[in-house]
Amino acid sequence: MIHFPAVRRGPLRAISVRLGLAVGLVVLIVVVIYVDRDGYRDVNEDGLSLLDSFYYAVVTLSTTGYGDITPVSETARLVNVLIITPARVLFLIILVGTTLEVLTEQYRTSLRLERWRRRVKNHVIICGYGTKGRAAVSTLLENGMDKSQVVVVERNPTALRQATSDGLVAIEGSATRSTVLKEAAVQDARAVIIATDSDDASVLVTLTVRQMTAGKVSIIAAAREAENGPLLRQSGAHHVIVSSATAGRLLGLSTTAPPLIEVVEDLLTPGQGMALAMRSARRDEVGLAPRELNELVIALFRRGKVLSLADPEGTTIQTGDMVVYVRDDRPETVPAMP
Template sequence: MIHFPAVRQGPLRALSLRVLAAVGLVLIIVFVVYLDRDGYRDVNEDNLTLLDSAYYAVVTLSTTGYGDITPVSPSARLVNVLVITPARVLFLIILVGTTLEVLTEQYRTNLRMTRWRKTVKDHVIICGYGTKGRSAISALLETDFDKSRIVVVEKSATAVRQATSAGLVAIEGSATRSSVLNEAHVKNAKAVIIATDSDDASVLVALTVRQLTAGQVRIIAAVREAENAPLLKQSGAHHVIVSSATAGRLLGLSTSAPPLIDVVEDLLTPGQGMALAMRSAERHEVGTSPREVESLVIALIRRGKVVSVVEPAGVKIETGDMLVYVRDDRSTSSASSA
């Protein structure tokens, strides 16, 4: 099931509000009629009881009108003209409006789903909306990635509601199932980020994605244990991040070289100071050393491989290289918030 970001209150809430409004209107009319009960007569020429007043209010507002209770006094007839008749019109608007609200909401949802299925392309699928999944989405949004091109696949209904509340399109179901990934249009995706809670589920997701896309979609996965990383790569993952090993290295750095952990946290925390970024090499930079570039270049990406800039022989920038550099993220954050 595909869930879209909520743009208005749900149909159940709207229906509940209309039911309360209708009941409140009936109670008001019952009160008005009962106050002037001496001005009404039934077929037996008896005065109205509270039950008779409620009966008269319901059949009048619903336009049933059996005619067994009628207003006979001028004040009762004036109340019918000035109060009950407008209330009857309002009651009908509430009933018709409720039906239209539900039908309109269903039509709007179907229309959004049809439009989404036609236009979704080059999107990123996030399998899992836990801590790792949310962090991956935050990193994408920091690079100005369009939020509408992010699709969350999550089997937890609670996590799905959290994703839609954050303005994301979410699909409820297990990412290990091909039918769920097809709902996410995995064949047209730009990348699939696997951020599940278990390594075995990550392997199954990677195998399913590779089977459906024939290896044409980039797969990035996170695993807890380093021994499972080769298995994930064999399953089709292009990049594997070992979360436990990375956390362990950071813990070791915090003990042996505490200032280094501050640098790493600064690089990974958005808007705090330094940040890693990547861009294409410009024409005037081709043939020069990375150290001669105005930006602080720490690595080159050449034909999909990382080229270190600290090699003894020296490295020259070539056409098509991607430059990995350190930027001042504080100026970027200030500009975006201004």
């Protein structure tokens, strides 16, 4: 099942609101009739009770009209013309409108689904919307990706609601199932980020994605244990992030070199000060040393390989290189008025 970001209240709430309006309208007509009960005649000729007023209001608003209670005074007939007849029309609109809204909502959802399936392409699929998945989505959005280009695959109802409330399209189901990934249009995706809660699930998702895409879609997987990293790569993952090992190294740095932790946090936290970035080398930069550029270059990416500046091959920029550098990510400040 595909869940789209909520744009309006649900059908159940709409029905509840309309039911409340209908009941309120009936009560209003009952009050009007009961106040002017002397202007009505009952077949029993014993006067209108409160129950009779309810009965007359219901059969009149529903257009049943048995005729056993009729307005006889001019005032009662005027009230029927000016109040009860418009209320009858409004009552029918409320009842019919509820059905129409439910049907319209179903049609609108079906239309949105067809339109989304036609347009979704070159998108990123996030398998798992836990802590890692949400952080991955935040990073994608901070780097300029539109929410419409992100699709979440999740089977946890709470995470699904969180994803849709964040404005994302979410596919309900397990990412280990090919039918679910097919709903997410995995064949047309740019990349698949696997952020499941267990390494065995990550391996199964990686195998499924590789089988469905024949290795044409970039697969980035997170692993809890370092020993599962090679298994994920053998399964088809192009990049593997070992969360436990990374956290352990940061913990070790916090003891031996605490300032380095602040530098790493600064690089990973958007809008703080420094941020890692990558761009293509320009023509006028080919042949130059990376240190001659205006940016603080820390590495080159050439033909699928990362070259450090200490590497002999990384001393000169070549055509097709990607330049990895540190950019100033601080928000622009407006100078204070004198």
